[in-house]
Amino acid sequence: MTSLAASAALIGDPARAAMLQALLPGEALTAGELARVAGIGAPAASAHLKALTEGGLVGVHAQGRHRYHRLAGEEVATALEALLALPAGGIRAPWPHGDALRRARLCWGHLAGQLGVGLHGAMAAQGWIAPAPGGWQATPSGEAALRDLGVDLGAARAAPRFACDCMDWSERRPHLAGGLAREVTAALLRRKWLVRPEAASERPLRRRLLLCTPEGARQLQGLGIAA
Amino acid sequence: MTSLAASAALIGDPARAAMLQALLPGEALTAGELARVAGIGAPAASAHLKALTEGGLVGVHAQGRHRYHRLAGEEVATALEALLALPAGGIRAPWPHGDALRRARLCWGHLAGQLGVGLHGAMAAQGWIAPAPGGWQATPSGEAALRDLGVDLGAARAAPRFACDCMDWSERRPHLAGGLAREVTAALLRRKWLVRPEAASERPLRRRLLLCTPEGARQLQGLGIAA
DNA sequence: ACGACGCTTCGTCGGGGGGTGAAGCGTCGC
DNA sequence: GCGACGCTTCACCCCCCGACGAAGCGTCGT
Numbered sequence: 001m002t003s004l005a006a007s008a009a010l011i012g013d014p015a016r017a018a019m020l021q022a023l024l025p026g027e028a029l030t031a032g033e034l035a036r037v038a039g040i041g042a043p044a045a046s047a048h049l050k051a052l053t054e055g056g057l058v059g060v061h062a063q064g065r066h067r068y069h070r071l072a073g074e075e076v077a078t079a080l081e082a083l084l085a086l087p088a089g090g091i092r093a094p095w096p097h098g099d100a101l102r103r104a105r106l107c108w109g110h111l112a113g114q115l116g117v118g119l120h121g122a123m124a125a126q127g128w129i130a131p132a133p134g135g136w137q138a139t140p141s142g143e144a145a146l147r148d149l150g151v152d153l154g155a156a157r158a159a160p161r162f163a164c165d166c167m168d169w170s171e172r173r174p175h176l177a178g179g180l181a182r183e184v185t186a187a188l189l190r191r192k193w194l195v196r197p198e199a200a201s202e203r204p205l206r207r208r209l210l211l212c213t214p215e216g217a218r219q220l221q222g223l224g225i226a227a
Numbered sequence: 228m229t230s231l232a233a234s235a236a237l238i239g240d241p242a243r244a245a246m247l248q249a250l251l252p253g254e255a256l257t258a259g260e261l262a263r264v265a266g267i268g269a270p271a272a273s274a275h276l277k278a279l280t281e282g283g284l285v286g287v288h289a290q291g292r293h294r295y296h297r298l299a300g301e302e303v304a305t306a307l308e309a310l311l312a313l314p315a316g317g318i319r320a321p322w323p324h325g326d327a328l329r330r331a332r333l334c335w336g337h338l339a340g341q342l343g344v345g346l347h348g349a350m351a352a353q354g355w356i357a358p359a360p361g362g363w364q365a366t367p368s369g370e371a372a373l374r375d376l377g378v379d380l381g382a383a384r385a386a387p388r389f390a391c392d393c394m395d396w397s398e399r400r401p402h403l404a405g406g407l408a409r410e411v412t413a414a415l416l417r418r419k420w421l422v423r424p425e426a427a428s429e430r431p432l433r434r435r436l437l438l439c440t441p442e443g444a445r446q447l448q449g450l451g452i453a454a
Numbered sequence: 455a456c457g458a459c460g461c462t463t464c465g466t467c468g469g470g471g472g473g474t475g476a477a478g479c480g481t482c483g484c
Numbered sequence: 485g486c487g488a489c490g491c492t493t494c495a496c497c498c499c500c501c502g503a504c505g506a507a508g509c510g511t512c513g514t
Contacts, residue, residue, distance in 0.1 A: 002241065004248055007313040009239030013502080017232030031461060044503055046462050056314035065460045065511040072314075079309035085302050086234040087283035240472080258491060271473055273492055292481040292490050 010055045011083065015040050016048045020057065020071070024080055025107045025166060028061065028068040104194060104210040107166060107177070111185045111194070115212060116175035118225035119184070120165075123176065125224060135164030135178060146180075149187050156183040193219055237282045238310065242267050243275045247284065247298070251307055252334040252393060255288065255295040331421060331437040334393060334404070338412045338421070342439060343402035345452040346411070347392075350403065352451060362391030362405060373407075376414050383410040420446055 011017055015038040022029060022037040029037070035045030049069055052058040057076050061068045071077055104115040111119060123129045128142030138146065143153060156162060159179025166177035175181070188194045193216025212220070238244055242265040249256060249264040256264070262272030276296055279285040284303050288295045298304055331342040338346060350356045355369030365373065370380060383389060386406025393404035402408070415421045420443025439447070 002244055002248065003313070004307065004310055005239055005241040005244030007239075007310045008235045008237075008244060010235075011310075012232055012234075012236030012239035014229065014232040015502080017229055017235060021229065021231055040502090041504065042461065043463080043505085047502080050462085067461070075309070075312050075314075079306070079313055080231065082302070082306035082309040083231055083234045083238075086230070086306055087299075087302075242472085267472090268474065269491065270475085270493080274472080277492085294491070 006055065007057075007079070010052060010057055011080070013048065014038075015044065016052060019045075019048065019052070019069075020076075020080055021084075023058070023069065023071050024077060025112070027107075028070040030066045030068055034069060104212055106185070106210060107175070109185065110166075110175075110177055110181035111188070111210065112166070112175050113210075115194075115210075115220065115225065116181075118220075119223075120174065120176040122224040129163060129176075129180075135161060136176070136180075137162065138180065146184065149184070150190060151180075151183045151187045153180075153183070156180040188216065191219075192216070233282070234284075234306070237279060237284055238307070240275065241265075242271065243279060246272075246275065246279070246296075247303075247307055248311075250285070250296065250298050251304060252339070253297070253304075254334075255297040257293045257295055261296060331439055333412070333437060334402070336412065337393075337402075337404055337408035338415070338437065339393070339402050340437075342421075342437075342447065342452065343408075346447075346450075347401060347403040349451040356390060356403075356407075362388060363403070363407075364389065365407065373411070376411070377417060378407075378410045378414045380407075380410070383407040415443065418446075419443070 011020060018038040019034045022034060031045055031049055032042065034049065035042050038045060038048070040048075049058065049060075049067075053060055053069075057072055058069050059072045061070070071080075102113055104111060104113045106112065107116070110116070123142070124136075126142075126145070127139055128145055129136040130139050130142075131137075138153070146153060156179040159182065161178040163176055163178040163180040165174035166181075176184075185194070189196070192213055194210045194212055196210060238247060245265040246261045249261060258272055258276055259269065261276065262269050265272060265275070267275075276285065276287075276294075280287055280296075284299055285296050286299045288297070298307075329340055331338065331340045333339065334343070337343070350369070351363075353369075353372070354366055355372055356363040357366050357369075358364075365380070373380060383406040386409065388405040390403055390405040390407040392401035393408075403411075412421070416423070419440055421437045421439055423437060
């Protein structure tokens with residue numbers, strides 16, 4: 001079996017693909033979480049994760065009775081994103097976890113989903129951020145606008161990365177990540193433009209759900225972010 | 228089935244992967260050629276090609292009783308290259324077609340394989356070529372050196388693309404493509420540094436084999452190309 | 455020390471997908 | 485027009501892979 005076929009076959013199983021997609025944002029997830037994401041039982045998930053690990057696509061880190069899995073490297077994320085960019089039969093498969101999660105959710109503490117991608121585009125379009133080596137920097141006018149929004153730029157700069165792209169698995173386009181993205185998200189939550197649902201379900205994906213308030217929708221639309 | 232799993236599963240079959248790999252350089256191949264490359268019968272190849280076409284990975288062009296297949300687009304090549312860059316079990320699978328083909332072969336009329344990749348690196352390292360939008364340009368000193376080699380730069384510039392990168396599937400690194408690469412290869416063949424084997428086998432891959440003469444190995448080594 | 459919990463391994467089963475051979479269809483060459 | 489040729493479709497078979505249940509192992513909480 002050639003290397004190409006082996007790698008692709010590893011990703012090509014629906015359960016493994018769901019796991020990898022869940023790992024794409026960079027978070028490390030436990031075997032149980034990945035089993036629920038993939039919609040399979042623990043034994044099947046264990047077998048899949050073993051295959052992914054032995055295939056060099058996933059790295060494992062044992063911590064107590066949990067085993068945390070993450071993508072093995074940058075090339076793996078690159079390959080997954082390249083595959084996500086393919087037409088795949090021409091029809092975008094419906095995302096099984098509902099529209100709400102696709103609309104807005106947390107990804108490493110920052111906003112992802114339609115709103116995350118929209119926010120990224122709007123910030124770039126309005127000149128709040130400009131490309132910089134390894135990511136983005138804030139422009140002077142952007143700093144002023146962000147401060148008006150209540151963003152703590154000092155906290156944002158304290159993060160290891162100020163602002164960089166993070167592939168959004170539901171939108172297939174990058175949203176903003178890094179300290180800036182986290183602080184912007186925090187500011188939007190403080191302003192109650194976004195809220196976390198009351199009863200966070202036990203399902204890991206649901207725990208990341210964000211809801212956009214009517215006031216938030218109005219304000220974000222005013223900033224040029226498509227509702 | 229999510230889009231990721233569907234695309235990857237399409238590539239993940241050994242026969243389909245072999246076909247896609249054969250199409251990676253950009254050449255259009257007939258169903259029969261692809262069947263031989265994949266080592267399967269015509270019916271199986273037909274089914275695989277139908278799946279690849281319906282999946283949007285491959286495009287078809289009927290010409291007489293032949294049906295020519297090529298990769299559907301740039302994104303497909305990108306995805307394949309990203310997958311080829313993965314460790315795939317940590318071990319590079321042995322290339323079943325022998326070392327000779329990996330060492331030097333034709334790819335769209337230009338040199339590929341170890342020598343192709345090495346030539347590309349040497350030309351860049353010695354400042355013969357410099358990055359340009361969409362590919363490479365020849366520097367003044369490079370033009371002189373190339374003319375000394377007997378390269379017809381006029382013919383090279385007449386090609387639709389002068390010089391650009393082409394992913395080398397055996398080396399996993401780019402070699403030089405475009406009009407310049409084709410003319411350089413022609414010059415090396417004229418100088419008998421490279422020769423085509425006497426009896427070109429009927430197997431399509433063997434038809435592209437190039438052999439490096441002792442004189443050629445010496446000369447190329449003098450140019451900084453690893454033997 | 456005991457049970458609860460997370461995860462893995464083993465054994466077993468079932469379904470789907472890839473393979474071939476035979477047949478059918480359209481195109482090329484004499 | 486006839487066979488040769490390239491390719492596709494059809495029917496069929498078989499193997500492999502992924503699912504689950506039960507059991508085992510190690511870790512955490514009390």
